[in-house]
Amino acid sequence: MPAEVLEAVNLILPDGLFIPDIVVVEAAAAAENPxxxxxxxxxxxxxxxxxxxxxxxxxxxxxxxxxxEAGIEHLWRLELEPVPTLVVCELQDGRYVERTVAEAGRTTLIEKPFPLEVDPAALVSP
Structure with a gap:
């Protein structure tokens, strides 16, 4: 499925408007309303x-x-301190469960929502 990576956009949830740091949305949705x-x-x-x-x-x-609560299947949390660490979570029974913890200096394969090899150290500027 084609997708777009966007930063600081408005996300409408049942409890109000949120502005996540980054979202990955379906390309068709990005084309309709940026x-x-x-x-x-x-x-x-x-x-x-x-x-x-x-x-x-x-x-x-x-x-x-x-x-x-809004049913967003995947949440990633990038921790910057003490070293860059990516915590990969997936929705299960109404709450997020940690599936992978990727640590700086090591390339980790993340399978969902799309395959990606990542080293969290490469995600932040030195």
């Missing part, structure tokens, strides 16, 4: 964990239940 998406259009949400304590709480604890 700034606002329904949860049904989203293949993946990525949150980059903010360095502030309130940002960490928001990205780790507050946002995921809303994404899960």
């Amino acid at each position: 700034v606002t998406y329904d949860a049904d259009d989203v293949l993946l949400v990525v949150e980059i964990v903010s360095p502030s304590s309130s940002g960490r709480r928001t990205d780790r604890l507050l946002k995921p239940p809303y994404y899960a």
Whole structure:
């Protein structure tokens, strides 16, 4: 399925409007409306964990239940500290379950929602 990677777009969820750091949406949805998406259009949400304590709480604890309630199947969380780490989660029984933890300096194959080899260190600038 063709898809588009977008940053800081409006995501309409049952409990309001959210602005994830990155979303991967179906290409057809991106062609229709480049700034606002329904949860049904989203293949993946990525949150980059903010360095502030309130940002960490928001990205780790507050946002995921809303994404899960909306039925978004895949959530990736990029932790920047102490080293870049990508936490790959998949929706199961209404909540996210960690499937893979990719650590900096090691290439990891992620299977869903599409195959991708990634080293989290390559995702951040030095």
